[in-house]
Amino acid sequence: MLVLAGTYIGIGALTHDFGLTSWWLAISTILVWAAPAQVILITTVTTGAALFEIALAVTLSAIRLFPMVVALMPVLRGPTTRLRDLLLPTHFTAVSMWVESLRLLPNIEQQWRIPYCNGLSAGYMATATAFGFVGFYLAAGLPPLLAGALLFLTPMSFLMSTARNARMMVDKLGLVLGLLIGPLLTMLDVDLDLMWTGLVGGTLAYLVHRIREAAT
Amino acid sequence: MSSVLTELWPYFLMVLVGYLPNEVWRAFGLILARGLNEDSEIVVWSRAVATAILAGVIAKLVLFPTGALAAIPLLLRVIASVIGFVVFLAVRRSVSAGVLAAEAALLIGAFLFVP
DSSP states (O other), X not given: OHHHHHHHHHHXXXXXXXXXXXXXHHHHHHHTOOHHHHHHHHHHHTTTOOHHHHHHHHHXXXXXXXXXXXXXXXXXXXXXXXXXXXXXXXXXXXXXXXXXXXXXXXXXXXXXXXXXXXXXXXXXXXXXXXXXXXXXXXXXXXXXHHHHHHHHHHHHHHHHHHHHHOOSHHHHHHHHHHHHHHHHHHHTTOTTHHHHHHHXXXXXXXXXXXXXXXXX | OHHHHHXXXXXXXXXXXXXXXXXXXXXXXXXXXTTOOTTSHHHHHHHHHHHHHHHHXXXXXXXXXXXXXXXXXXXXXXXXHHHHHHHHHHTTTOHHHHHHHHHHHHHHHHHHHOO
């Protein structure tokens, strides 16, 4: 919860920095509900980047949601569950709620799992939305040095949470390669730099993983 | 009319290039939830791609920031990140401890060295 609040304080500051409104951020938190996608959106949408380039970077960053939903659904679905009961949990799926849901739901009776999951997620979403406003107005009112420190919250919380979630070697390698390739492509002024960072870094990490698997 | 359009434009973009390309993966997950497990090759690859793109975002935010963070020198931003990461590893991979240490290092460094 602390990390979620910190992340969204940083995103609030970033939103202010890029000249978008606090309500735009609040609605994007509710609709998009994925901090990395929101950061990509905020940092590109006002800079005149090509729309398909933004959509591509957002969609590549969002692929991770797919296996998360796939893993969560069997835990939620009971014999009488209808598809529409699963729509809300599907939209709520994001790293924060996913980790806690997989930990807590198995101890809860099947019939209460969906309401429990929705309640937990709505709490997370409300927290994130509120702290987005906090970060936005802090960045507007604080001296530049402290506003800079707020902007530093987002990359730091992303870095540590990604490192914590990277349990397999392939994920750790993806993280390191992305950190190296990303700035390199930016310096070389390559078009679609985020997309190439993901595809090249991720595929290289995956190939190394396959070669290591084959060797053992 | 045109001012209404100007005000609504960022919201339209949010839905078009933010909400839709993001939500599509959740929808796929719901539709295809049967028959895929977390260790399947396509899932491992897609997680690696998503991790690398997120790492690219992190590096860009630290190395090529805009606005107030750009006023803090590059070397200080990098050193603070490294200190935060070392503390994260040292304190049983605690995200809060790592982020707090990075912030503390950044602020102390800035108070001492930025005129």
